């Protein structure tokens with residue numbers, strides 16, 4: 073059977089017979105591994121479609137338990153990602169994250185669309201590419217079924233009042249617990265800390281507002297955003313621990329490797 077699908081290349085490796093195995097996150101079929109003999113070093117449109125940070129359309133032969141790429145055609149290539157080390161490292165971490173949170177043959181169109189939104193944004197980003205990755209990860213969590221609780225204390229269920237009220241209205245919410253998966257009211261945070269619970273963060277800034285802001289805005293909102301270094305470091309640490317604990321997909325706390 074011949075299928076047509078659009079997708080993003082996650083990785084590739086050589087296989088026997090001068091062929092390559094390409095792992096593609098497709099919109100319609102989820103992650104698939106497809107063999108191809110297209111020479112990626114050539115200058116054809118098909119070759120371009122096999123390179124990293126490219127969004128392309130693939131015509132694929134689907135066998136009983138394998139896929140084979142017939143033709144590929146690049147729709148958009150995000151060249152500018154490779155022109156800046158900061159963008160490149162961040163986009164590589166993004167690809168690694170996508171690879172870790174997706175499973176073979178499981179379509180996730182909402183995550184796919186969000187991934188294209190991220191690639192569009194990072195290819196234009198003026199600064200702090202990592203902020204875009206934070207936004208992508210926060211937005212991906214509900215799609216992956218591991219949304220942090222940001223509206224109620226995860227321990228006692230007390231609501232975090234919305235910012236429409238006064239500033240003081242949510243002043244007794246200052247903590248985020250990775251272990252419990254969301255925000256804690258001060259009373260519960262103090263109690264859990266006394267009992268020795270780990271991974272509770274009580275940053276100097278409003279962590280709930282930061283996460284809510286990431287959660288509610290398009291990724292493009294953050295193209296020109298510059299977070300303070302200490303805010304960046306704390307958000308990175310929390311998201312690293314959170315994605316490690318709930319998705320086994322931490323890409324923020326170590327340098328990433330991508331074969332290009």
Ligand SMILES: [Zn+2]
Nearest residue numbers: 225228257260
């Ligand atoms: Zn509580």
